[in-house]
Amino acid sequence: MPRFEITPEEETMLRALRAERPARSLAPPPLGVGQRVADWVARNVGSWRFILIQSALLLVWIGLNITAFIERWDPYPFILLNLVLSFQAAYTAPIIMMSQNRASELDRRHAEFDYRINVKAELEIEALHAKIDALREQEILKMLQIIEKLAADRAS
Numbered sequence: 001m002p003r004f005e006i007t008p009e010e011e012t013m014l015r016a017l018r019a020e021r022p023a024r025s026l027a028p029p030p031l032g033v034g035q036r037v038a039d040w041v042a043r044n045v046g047s048w049r050f051i052l053i054q055s056a057l058l059l060v061w062i063g064l065n066i067t068a069f070i071e072r073w074d075p076y077p078f079i080l081l082n083l084v085l086s087f088q089a090a091y092t093a094p095i096i097m098m099s100q101n102r103a104s105e106l107d108r109r110h111a112e113f114d115y116r117i118n119v120k121a122e123l124e125i126e127a128l129h130a131k132i133d134a135l136r137e138q139e140i141l142k143m144l145q146i147i148e149k150l151a152a153d154r155a156s
Helices: 008-020 033-045 048-067 079-155
Strands: none
Touching: 008 079, 033 048, 033 079, 048 079
């Protein structure tokens, strides 16, 4: 049989959660310049627009070096292009990780608030069950009194 009574500790926790209003107190933390830059880089590097622009630039780079339209600054194995792409990857990956770490921290905060709201809902439901059980007991007692009175009236 499930338990529908609230312990004193749960009552204290429920009062604290009622006063706290966790769903309304979730304000985003202020962002620093580095965090805004990391979010911007992660948002733009992870887009089709970036992939298409980068692909076009790579094709132009390779095309200009193969056709020698302009002086070949990076002949066939494209060592300079490889170096440029390595630098891009070396700096982009940690910046994206910074943005993801900050997003993970926000997710942890949201999960904590969700947990607190769920605990509050559980305690509120238990309190309602206790109230309903008390009302039901009162009704049963009233009905027993009425039945006893009717039985007494009928016996006399």
